[in-house]
Amino acid sequence: MIALDNHPSGRHFLQIPGPSPVPDRILRAISLPTIDHRGPEFATLGKKVIAGLQQVFQTRHPVVIYPASGTGAWEAALANVMSPGDAVLMYETGHFATLWQRMAQRLGLEPEFLGLPGNDEATGLPHSWRHGVQADLIEERLRKDSAHRIKAVCVVHNETSTGVTSDIAAVRRAIDAAGHPALLMVDTISGLASADFRHDEWGVDVTVSGSQKGLMLPPGISFNALSPRAIEVSKTALLPKAFWAWDEIVEMNKGGYWPYTPSTNLLYGLSEALDMVLEQGLPVIFARHQRWGEGVRAAVRAWGLPTQCADERVHSPVLTGVITPQGVDADAVRKVIHERFDLSLGAGLGKLKGRMFRIGHLGDCNDLTLMAALTGVEMGLKLSAVPLAGSGVLAAMDFFASTAQSRLPRG
Numbered sequence: 426m427i428a429l430d431n432h433p434s435g436r437h438f439l440q441i442p443g444p445s446p447v448p449d450r451i452l453r454a455i456s457l458p459t460i461d462h463r464g465p466e467f468a469t470l471g472k473k474v475i476a477g478l479q480q481v482f483q484t485r486h487p488v489v490i491y492p493a494s495g496t497g498a499w500e501a502a503l504a505n506v507m508s509p510g511d512a513v514l515m516y517e518t519g520h521f522a523t524l525w526q527r528m529a530q531r532l533g534l535e536p537e538f539l540g541l542p543g544n545d546e547a548t549g550l551p552h553s554w555r556h557g558v559q560a561d562l563i564e565e566r567l568r569k570d571s572a573h574r575i576k577a578v579c580v581v582h583n584e585t586s587t588g589v590t591s592d593i594a595a596v597r598r599a600i601d602a603a604g605h606p607a608l609l610m611v612d613t614i615s616g617l618a619s620a621d622f623r624h625d626e627w628g629v630d631v632t633v634s635g636s637q638k639g640l641m642l643p644p645g646i647s648f649n650a651l652s653p654r655a656i657e658v659s660k661t662a663l664l665p666k667a668f669w670a671w672d673e674i675v676e677m678n679k680g681g682y683w684p685y686t687p688s689t690n691l692l693y694g695l696s697e698a699l700d701m702v703l704e705q706g707l708p709v710i711f712a713r714h715q716r717w718g719e720g721v722r723a724a725v726r727a728w729g730l731p732t733q734c735a736d737e738r739v740h741s742p743v744l745t746g747v748i749t750p751q752g753v754d755a756d757a758v759r760k761v762i763h764e765r766f767d768l769s770l771g772a773g774l775g776k777l778k779g780r781m782f783r784i785g786h787l788g789d790c791n792d793l794t795l796m797a798a799l800t801g802v803e804m805g806l807k808l809s810a811v812p813l814a815g816s817g818v819l820a821a822m823d824f825f826a827s828t829a830q831s832r833l834p835r836g
């Protein structure tokens with residue numbers, strides 16, 4: 426265990442935007458003895474987790490659980506509804522949107538990558554990696570596709586590489602306004618159970634998500650939420666699919682079972698996570714993450730550093746991307762913070778490598794763990810000789826103190 430557990434004392438600060446810190450209650454549930462996945466008790470667990478997930482995705486339709494990371498659920502989404510050579514309109518919001526687009530290419534689809542052109546003058550970083558999806562660009566592009574070659578529009582709801590969210594309801598309105606039949610496919614791998622997401626109400630056909638972010642589980646299971654239309658399309662879609670195929674899984678799920686050996690112990694964890702999420706209520710959880718995001722941004726503002734998200738309306742409640750001044754290697758700052766203070770921050774990915782770092786504010790954290798994390802960041806910035814306008818720690822303290830409410834029930 427030396428390599429895995431060499432933290433000198435206290436808990437490691439896992440402040441990356443997923444995997445997020447796992448609550449002890451969930452770790453304990455996962456440690457229970459594995460049961461027979463074809464035995465009678467299992468059906469109760471299977472039915473319970475699917476029903477709970479439907480509440481979290483805000484859908485009445487099937488949710489498929491895969492023993493795979495989020496990347497597997499991305500592939501499942503495309504493999505079930507697409508045919509070789511299909512055109513798909515994908516929107517460039519950052520690194521994860523780019524990876525999904527590359528996957529579409531590798532699967533033999535024809536992705537078109539739409540996004541805001543050009544770079545931001547102040548930072549030199551791409552505009553499309555600092556803003557959310559521009560639904561009007563999607564509408565404009567779909568209106569030109571009078572032959573309806575485009576079979577799906579694919580967007581990332583919470584772009585984990587940037588800390589920017591996108592308005593999914595607006596994308597649905599854009600597709601409808603263009604009178605286009607394309608399916609709407611959404612990645613909310615890092616948004617689910619932290620940022621408001623409504624599969625049915627927003628007219629999403631396939632939602633992709635994963636366990637290791639807002640659901641506070643370790644990595645290892647991932648999800649597709651389906652619409653009736655997506656299920657219809659999957660019946661005639663021609664990309665090869667076997668392990669990922671929805672039909673057999675949805676059929677066996679009706680009895681609470683899977684056509685293969687599911688991740689029994691992660692499903693115990695999921696059951697516990699769903700209890701926690703649904704006991705607290707989604708609106709309370711969404712508000713909590715919004716507030717954490719505001720507190721962290723108060724610190725970043727006080728430091729005088731820009732956030733990766735350049736649009737005040739679409740800051741992620743789950744993570745904040747912080748751009749370091751030109752010439753300061755953000756990875757070197759992260760290294761100092763990790764080595765000296767046992768705090769892990771997210772790296773700048775893809776086009777953002779070395780230009781920014783990401784502070785995760787999701788999973789099992791609270792005001793004080795976030796304050797400690799911000800203290801570690803501020804100390805690391807100072808040790809790296811990054812010029813700061815003021816103390817982000819003091820600004821965040823003021824914010825958290827002035828907005829704190831009693832955690833205890835009234836009375």
Ligand SMILES: Cc1ncc(COP(=O)(O)O)c(C=O)c1O
Nearest residue numbers: 494495496521585612614615635
């Ligand atoms: C938005 C988004 N999409 C896709 C992925 C890929 O998921 P995984 O790494 O679990 O395969 C991630 C992982 O961080 C993500 O944040």
